[in-house]
Amino acid sequence: MTPDALEDFLSLSVDLTAFERTDLLGTGLARQYLAKVRDACGEDVVTALLEAHRAARTEAAEDGARPDPQRLDRALRHRIFSEERLGPVARNVIKLWYAGTWYGLPPEWTDSYGAQPAAETSTVTAASYQEGLLWRAIAANPPGAKAPGYGAWARPPAIEDRYLKGRSHDRTG
Amino acid sequence: MFVKFPEGEAKRTDPTTAGGVVYDAVIVGGGIAGALIAARLGAAGKSVLILDAGPAEDLTLRGYESYLDRFYSATNKDNQSPYPVNPNAPMPRGTDARRIFPGVPDSSAYIVQSGPFATDTTYTRVLGGTTMHWEAKTPRMLPEDFQMRSLYGEGADWPLTYEDLAPYYNEAEYEIGVSADVDDQSYLGITFDDDYVFPMQGLPLSYLDQVVARDVDGMPVELDGVQRELRVRPWPQGRNGVPNPAYNGGEGYVPEGAVSTYQVEVGERCQGNNNCVPICPVQAKYHAGKTLARALQNPQVHLVGQAVAYKVHVDEHTGRVTEIEYRRYDKPDSAHFTTERARSRLFVLAANAVENPRLMLASGLRGSNGLMGRNFMDHAYLLAWARLPEPAGTFRGTNCTGGITELRGGRFRRRQAAFSVDIHNDGWGWARGAPMSDLADLVDAGGRYGESLRQGLVDRVSTQLLLAFMVEVPANPSNRVTVDPAYTDHLGNMRPILTYDIPDYTMRGVAYARQLSKRIFARLGAEDHTQYDPSFWGYAVYGGEGYEIRGGNHLAGTHMMGHDRSMSVVDKDQRSWDHENLYLVGGGSMPTVSTSNVTLTIAALSLRSVRAMLDQLAKESAPIRVTSEARAQGLPREVTL
Numbered sequence: 001m002t003p004d005a006l007e008d009f010l011s012l013s014v015d016l017t018a019f020e021r022t023d024l025l026g027t028g029l030a031r032q033y034l035a036k037v038r039d040a041c042g043e044d045v046v047t048a049l050l051e052a053h054r055a056a057r058t059e060a061a062e063d064g065a066r067p068d069p070q071r072l073d074r075a076l077r078h079r080i081f082s083e084e085r086l087g088p089v090a091r092n093v094i095k096l097w098y099a100g101t102w103y104g105l106p107p108e109w110t111d112s113y114g115a116q117p118a119a120e121t122s123t124v125t126a127a128s129y130q131e132g133l134l135w136r137a138i139a140a141n142p143p144g145a146k147a148p149g150y151g152a153w154a155r156p157p158a159i160e161d162r163y164l165k166g167r168s169h170d171r172t173g
Numbered sequence: 174m175f176v177k178f179p180e181g182e183a184k185r186t187d188p189t190t191a192g193g194v195v196y197d198a199v200i201v202g203g204g205i206a207g208a209l210i211a212a213r214l215g216a217a218g219k220s221v222l223i224l225d226a227g228p229a230e231d232l233t234l235r236g237y238e239s240y241l242d243r244f245y246s247a248t249n250k251d252n253q254s255p256y257p258v259n260p261n262a263p264m265p266r267g268t269d270a271r272r273i274f275p276g277v278p279d280s281s282a283y284i285v286q287s288g289p290f291a292t293d294t295t296y297t298r299v300l301g302g303t304t305m306h307w308e309a310k311t312p313r314m315l316p317e318d319f320q321m322r323s324l325y326g327e328g329a330d331w332p333l334t335y336e337d338l339a340p341y342y343n344e345a346e347y348e349i350g351v352s353a354d355v356d357d358q359s360y361l362g363i364t365f366d367d368d369y370v371f372p373m374q375g376l377p378l379s380y381l382d383q384v385v386a387r388d389v390d391g392m393p394v395e396l397d398g399v400q401r402e403l404r405v406r407p408w409p410q411g412r413n414g415v416p417n418p419a420y421n422g423g424e425g426y427v428p429e430g431a432v433s434t435y436q437v438e439v440g441e442r443c444q445g446n447n448n449c450v451p452i453c454p455v456q457a458k459y460h461a462g463k464t465l466a467r468a469l470q471n472p473q474v475h476l477v478g479q480a481v482a483y484k485v486h487v488d489e490h491t492g493r494v495t496e497i498e499y500r501r502y503d504k505p506d507s508a509h510f511t512t513e514r515a516r517s518r519l520f521v522l523a524a525n526a527v528e529n530p531r532l533m534l535a536s537g538l539r540g541s542n543g544l545m546g547r548n549f550m551d552h553a554y555l556l557a558w559a560r561l562p563e564p565a566g567t568f569r570g571t572n573c574t575g576g577i578t579e580l581r582g583g584r585f586r587r588r589q590a591a592f593s594v595d596i597h598n599d600g601w602g603w604a605r606g607a608p609m610s611d612l613a614d615l616v617d618a619g620g621r622y623g624e625s626l627r628q629g630l631v632d633r634v635s636t637q638l639l640l641a642f643m644v645e646v647p648a649n650p651s652n653r654v655t656v657d658p659a660y661t662d663h664l665g666n667m668r669p670i671l672t673y674d675i676p677d678y679t680m681r682g683v684a685y686a687r688q689l690s691k692r693i694f695a696r697l698g699a700e701d702h703t704q705y706d707p708s709f710w711g712y713a714v715y716g717g718e719g720y721e722i723r724g725g726n727h728l729a730g731t732h733m734m735g736h737d738r739s740m741s742v743v744d745k746d747q748r749s750w751d752h753e754n755l756y757l758v759g760g761g762s763m764p765t766v767s768t769s770n771v772t773l774t775i776a777a778l779s780l781r782s783v784r785a786m787l788d789q790l791a792k793e794s795a796p797i798r799v800t801s802e803a804r805a806q807g808l809p810r811e812v813t814l
């Protein structure tokens with residue numbers, strides 16, 4: 001595995017998950033996740049996915065500036081999410097980060113692009129479940145791990161403010 | 174404080190040597206019922222042999238952690254996922270349930286289900302039994318629950334009253350280590366001794382409970398002409414909280430921690446892991462392994478694991494049980510076994526309300542009145558789910574901290590079943606597989622990723638509210654456990670066959686529960702998302718409406734206790750009417766399940782029965798011959814009966 005591929009995979013993952021690079025590295029699982037995607041889909045697919053992502057970022061960034069979010073969204077939809085081969089894989093990468101589980105690809109995907117030995121639904125390690133980003137997104141702990149402490153449940157969930165916008169009609173005062 | 178499991182104890186007792194000893198008591202099953210009785214008999218100086226079907230492994234921290242690892246790694250985290258598959262002592266699994274078509278029993282899983290209603294009810298066959306993965310809600314029964322027939326003309330009366338059981342509820346709350354406050358738990362006739370406090374203070378309500386309480390507290394409900402106001406009330410819990418310094422007249426209470434063969438620093442206060450079912454990672458939750466470990470510290474209490482009771486042998490003339498024949502498998506993954514026997518003065522079956530009658534029936538002991546295995550009961554769960562107008566947070570705290578209990582009792586029980594209501598802290602998990610199903614849906618169907626995914630998860634998951642209505646099912650002789658030599662397991666044990674239907678009385682309660690859920694959601698301004706799927710295995714139609722009904726894991730009724738030997742299997746001490754030295758203990762003895770989770774009552778009944786057992790042992794003192802060989806090995810005294 002080249003360090004470049006890992007960097008590219010992280011950059012893709014940041015866009016797919018909306019978690020910072022440091023958060024993703026903090027799970028300690030980035031390397032294993034990349035390896036998992038390779039084992040499950042094959043090297044070619046991973047290379048194509050990373051390339052498509054690079055291209056999308058370039059397309060969305062005029063004159064080497066930071067990519068414009070709206071244009072990046074459009075480019076990702078056009079180049080990756082709607083793409084027959086890459087779309088399902090990208091969605092699986094999202095779920096891998098959020099749930100810690102690699103979900104088997106849909107049968108039409110494997111029919112077209114071949115099944116790899118490691119393609120079925122599986123957890124990557126016991127730790128991957130605990131590191132799922134889903135739990136952080138909803139300000140909860142993964143059930144059975146990372147316990148928040150006695151009585152913590154009596155306080156409101158520590159969901160980041162930006163996700164509570166527009167839903168605060170009776171949270172005033 | 175940790176609970177010491179004597180190292181090597183799970184393998185120390187040699188089954189064949191033990192077969193040459195007559196114990197004071199042989200107990201089949203090391204769950205909460207068996208473990209409590211073993212501990213108490215041992216403490217009274219009696220010799221005890223426990224036979225348990227689960228693997229003969231010491232309860233160690235490492236062993237416990239291997240359950241946890243199996244849970245973390247499982248792609249399907251159902252409630253048996255931490256426990257290894259053991260074909261020699263198979264167990265039912267929630268995922269087994271299939272829709273049953275008339276006349277075609279479903280024998281694809283351990284329990285053969287002949288319907289008409291399919292259930293996903295489960296139990297666990299490992300040391301410590303089903304409390305390894307119970308949720309540990311520990312409500313007492315209401316005084317009226319003991320008199321259902323005379324008060325409301327439904328179900329059966331107990332030969333005991335609430336007052337008879339109350340002192341044993343106190344003891345059971347001590348043994349389990351219950352966290353609750355008397356003020357919260359005194360309702361609908363439940364009373365406590367004047368100076369009583371629970372061992373530990375009540376667990377705080379979750380933020381979600383508090384959000385629900387804001388609107389539900391004070392909600393008026395009229396039923397059968399009686400007006401009442403709902404309120405959100407904390408559940409008593411069998412998990413460690415803050416010890417109450419006022420306990421036991423100011424002596425306080427020391428919670429029990431994790432079970433291990435060496436000192437460990439886990440198992441103290443509940444940390445809010447939200448994983449009580451299927452396994453509490455830190456053993457803050459009570460499980461019977463704690464009681465078992467304590468019982469086994471007594472050299473008079475022995476354990477043989479990998480011991481599956483096969484047949485109860487009875488003396489034809491006296492009706493007394495002479496021995497239990499069991500099959501001791503070599504390894505969980507091999508079908509090789511040796512036939513062993515266990516002898517004692519008293520025999521106690523504590524294998525749970527399905528396994529007790531299964532064993533009796535497989536031994537040809539249907540009972541002189543044919544009632545063995547009949548009157549199977551469980552709770553019928555109806556779920557209703559909605560989305561709150563604001564995120565109140567899900568997946569935080571214990572699985573459930575609060576509920577609504579006003580409809581557990583009242584005159585309406587003449588017509589329809591009572592229920593209690595749980596407010597689930599784990600969102601729509603039970604009903605619809607949240608949060609993983611939401612994640613998959615948002616990503617695969619919703620095209621969400623990045624920020625819009627994070628927003629979607631908060632909007633969809635953190636606003637979930639699920640109410641679980643636990644509806645009572647009265648005793649009915651046609652709901653029953655039977656056996657048939659056509660259905661056996663790996664070791665040649667006959668498997669339980671379950672015939673189960675939900676009566677109209679319960680369905681009236683179910684229909685009312687659904688109506689009430691709609692009113693509660695409306696009061697909360699919540700969006701009702703409840704939808705019952707006609708292809709669901711537990712789909713039941715009543716009054717033109719369909720409902721998804723789930724099993725309650727609260728097995729009861731199959732060897733019911735009563736005043737009258739022609740109408741019951743055991744007496745109020747849980748002693749068999751037919752076999753004077755046999756006790757069948759556990760939920761099977763309960764004449765009603767009513768609206769409380771059964772285990773606290775099982776524990777109280779077990780503790781109460783110990784008195785009768787000790788009296789009987791004192792009365793039936795046969796001459797005792799002590800062999801030097803047995804003493805040298807620390808074995809119990811040999812007795813000749």
Ligand SMILES: Cc1cc2nc3c(=O)[nH]c(=O)nc-3n(C[C@H](O)[C@H](O)[C@H](O)COP(=O)(O)OP(=O)(O)OC[C@H]3O[C@@H](n4cnc5c(N)ncnc54)[C@H](O)[C@@H]3O)c2cc1C
Pocket residue numbers: 201202203204205206207224225226227252295296297298299300301302303304306307308309310311450480481482483523524525526528532725726727728758759760769770771772773775
């Ligand atoms: C998911 C879930 C959640 C629950 N939540 C709650 C709750 O919140 N509150 C509550 O009150 N109850 C709850 N329960 C129910 C509770 O777990 C049981 O009522 C309780 O554990 C029964 O205890 P027992 O000792 O009678 O039987 P068990 O715990 O089933 O123990 C029986 C023992 O007998 C052994 N055995 C079985 N067959 C044989 C045989 N042939 N030979 C030798 N040994 C045998 C088994 O290995 C086991 O150790 C829950 C159950 C489940 C499954």
Ligand code: SF4
Pocket residue numbers: 144147412442443444445446447448449450452453454455456457458570571572
């Ligand atoms: S919430 Fe957690 S720490 Fe508390 S009892 Fe449940 S699993 Fe254990």
